Amino acid sequence: MKTRITELLGIRHPVIEGGMQWVGRAGLAAAVSEAGGLGIITALTHDSPDGLVREIEEVRRLTQKPFGVNLTLLPTLKPVSYDAYVDVILSEGVAIVETAGRSPEPFMSAFLASGIKVIHKCTSVRHAIKAEKLGCAAVSVDGFECAGHPGEDDIPALVLLPLAADALSIPIIASGGFGDGRGLAAALSLGADGINMGTRFLATKEAPVHERIKRVLVEADERQTALILRSLHNTVRIFKNRVAEEVMALETKEGTTIEDIAPLVSGTRGALVYETGDVDAGVWTAGMVVGLIRDVPTAAELVSRVVLEAESIVKKRLGSMVAE
Ligand code: NAD
Numbered sequence: 001m002k003t004r005i006t007e008l009l010g011i012r013h014p015v016i017e018g019g020m021q022w023v024g025r026a027g028l029a030a031a032v033s034e035a036g037g038l039g040i041i042t043a044l045t046h047d048s049p050d051g052l053v054r055e056i057e058e059v060r061r062l063t064q065k066p067f068g069v070n071l072t073l074l075p076t077l078k079p080v081s082y083d084a085y086v087d088v089i090l091s092e093g094v095a096i097v098e099t100a101g102r103s104p105e106p107f108m109s110a111f112l113a114s115g116i117k118v119i120h121k122c123t124s125v126r127h128a129i130k131a132e133k134l135g136c137a138a139v140s141v142d143g144f145e146c147a148g149h150p151g152e153d154d155i156p157a158l159v160l161l162p163l164a165a166d167a168l169s170i171p172i173i174a175s176g177g178f179g180d181g182r183g184l185a186a187a188l189s190l191g192a193d194g195i196n197m198g199t200r201f202l203a204t205k206e207a208p209v210h211e212r213i214k215r216v217l218v219e220a221d222e223r224q225t226a227l228i229l230r231s232l233h234n235t236v237r238i239f240k241n242r243v244a245e246e247v248m249a250l251e252t253k254e255g256t257t258i259e260d261i262a263p264l265v266s267g268t269r270g271a272l273v274y275e276t277g278d279v280d281a282g283v284w285t286a287g288m289v290v291g292l293i294r295d296v297p298t299a300a301e302l303v304s305r306v307v308l309e310a311e312s313i314v315k316k317r318l319g320s321m322v323a324e
Pocket of ligand 1: 021044074101149
C-alpha cells in the first residue's frame with residue numbers, strides 16, 4: 001500500500017508500532033521495521049539517557065530500515081530530564097520522533113533544525129491542529145479505545161478520525177483499537193493514512209514480554225480493560241487485573257491523592273508483569289483491541305496479514321459492493 005505515511009516515513013506498509021513503555025525495545029522495533037512497518041523504541045523505558053543511546057545502537061545493529069523514538073511527556077512519579085533524552089535523540093541523528101502526552105512545543109525548534117520528522121500523538125482534534133501549526137510532519141490520532149492515556153474527552157476513533165481528517169493537511173495515523181486488516185481498511189476509509197498498533201504487537205513472538213502474558217492477551221475479551229487515574233485527570237486504560245480493581249476502589253474515596261495511588265500504579269512495578277508473567281504484579285496497559293487478539297504471530301506475519309487483509313477488503317469486499 002502506498003499512502004502519505006509510507007511516503008513520508010520511507011516505509012513499505014502503513015503500520016506503525018505503538019510507543020509502549022517497557023515493551024518498545026530494539027528487538028521488537030527492528031522486527032516491525034524489517035517487516036516493512038515502522039518500529040518504535042521508547043525513551044523512558046530507560047532510566048538514563050545512556051540506556052537510550054545503547055538501545056538506538058542496538059536497533060541500528062539489527063536493521064538498516066527507518067525506526068522512531070517515542071518521547072512521552074506526561075506526569076511521572078520521579079522527575080524526568082526530558083532535555084537529556086532530547087539531546088540523545090539529536091546527537092544520535094534519530095530521523096523520526098513520536099511525541100505524546102503534552103505539546104512537543106519546547107523541543108520543536110531543535111527537532112526541526114535537525115530535520116527530524118515529528119509525529120505527535122494526540123487524543124483531540126484541537127491538539128492535532130496545534131501540532132500541525134508547530135510543524136509536526138504527521139499526527140497519530142488516538143481514539144478512546146486505546147491503551148495507555150486516552151485523554152479526558154472519550155471520543156472513539158470512528159468520530160475522531162474523520163473530524164481530524166477534515167481539520168488537518170498533514171498525514172494522520174489512526175491509533176487505538178487497531179489490530180487487523182479490517183481496522184486498517186476502516187482507518188483508511190475514515191481519512192487516516194496508516195495505523196498504529198500497540199497492544200496487538202504485545203502478543204507477537206518478538207515482544208519482550210513473558211509468554212504467560214501473551215496467553216492472557218489471547219484469552220482476554222474486549223471488556224477486560226479498565227480506566228484509572230481519572231480522578232487525577234490523567235486517565236490511563238490498563239488491563240483489568242486485581243491491582244486495577246484496588247486503584248479503582250481507592251479512587252472512589254474522596255480526597256485520594258497520587259501519593260496514595262503511587263505504590264499501586266508505579267511503572268517499575270508494572271514492568272514486573274512483563275518480566276515475571278504474574279498478571280497481577282502491577283498495572284500494565286492494554287487497549288480494547290485485546291478482544292481481537294487470537295494468536296501470537298511474528299511481527300512479520302502480523303504486518304503482512306494486516307496489509308493483505310486490508311487490500312482484500314478494499315479490492316474485493318468493498319469493490320464488489322459498488323453497483324454499476
Ligand atoms: P510512573 O511510574 O512515573 O507513573 C505511573 C503512572 O502514574 C503513569 O501513568 C503516570 O502518568 C501517572 N502519574 C505519575 N505522577 C502523576 C501525578 N502527579 N498526577 C497524575 N498522574 C501521575 O510512569 P511509568 O509507568 O514509568 O511511565 C513512564 C512514562 O510513560 C509516563 O509518562 C507514562 O505516563 C508513560 N506510559 C506510557 C505507556 C504507553 O503504553 N505508551 C504506558 C505506561 C506509561
